[in-house]
Amino acid sequence: MQERGQHSNRSRASKDNFGVRSCGECTLCCKIPRIEDIPKPSWSYCMHCKVGVGCGIYHKGRPEVCVDFTCNWLIDKNIPDNLRPDKIHMYAHGGKGDAVVKIMIDDDHPNAINSDAGACLIEGYRSMGNHVIVVTKDIIRFLCGHGREKPAKLDLDWTL
Numbered sequence: 001m002q003e004r005g006q007h008s009n010r011s012r013a014s015k016d017n018f019g020v021r022s023c024g025e026c027t028l029c030c031k032i033p034r035i036e037d038i039p040k041p042s043w044s045y046c047m048h049c050k051v052g053v054g055c056g057i058y059h060k061g062r063p064e065v066c067v068d069f070t071c072n073w074l075i076d077k078n079i080p081d082n083l084r085p086d087k088i089h090m091y092a093h094g095g096k097g098d099a100v101v102k103i104m105i106d107d108d109h110p111n112a113i114n115s116d117a118g119a120c121l122i123e124g125y126r127s128m129g130n131h132v133i134v135v136t137k138d139i140i141r142f143l144c145g146h147g148r149e150k151p152a153k154l155d156l157d158w159t160l
């Protein structure tokens with residue numbers, strides 16, 4: 001899976017503060033998406049990832065697509081601390097204005113979508129009127145934002 005702007009993490013390895021938070025031990029976005037610039041397939045860790053630690057090439061020219069990516073938890077203080085992506089096995093991306101929020105579920109934890117934390121994240125966005133797309137390894141679900149009309153068509157800037 002490739003998402004434009006995917007995968008950066010200015011604080012991942014250095015633990016310096018970028019935006020609101022630091023990634024800490026989370027490396028989930030080094031696993032789920034396909035990243036052509038490395039290259040890496042979706043649903044498997046990047047060859048440079050030190051799982052639970054950070055990016056092994058953080059200071060050695062990681063791809064721009066990694067530099068530019070931030071999940072929503074990293075930059076949105078309205079998302080509770082305890083919803084850090086590695087702890088709830090999913091991360092949210094996008095959703096400014098009327099855009100669709102994408103929620104990517106760790107394939108090792110497919111039932112995370114049914115967890116209290118998952119419901120909190122997903123319903124939190126829907127209650128704000130965001131449409132939500134929940135992506136698991138096998139299924140993509142579209143969930144309409146509360147109070148919104150279901151769109152006839154969605155233009156997405158990523159492909160599976």
Ligand code: SF4
Binds near residue numbers: 009023026070073074
């Ligand atoms: S999913 Fe978010 S918190 Fe986790 S490593 Fe990626 S940017 Fe950091």
Ligand code: SF4
Binds near residue numbers: 029030056057
């Ligand atoms: S290059 Fe670094 S930041 Fe990019 S996916 Fe690999 S481990 Fe993660």
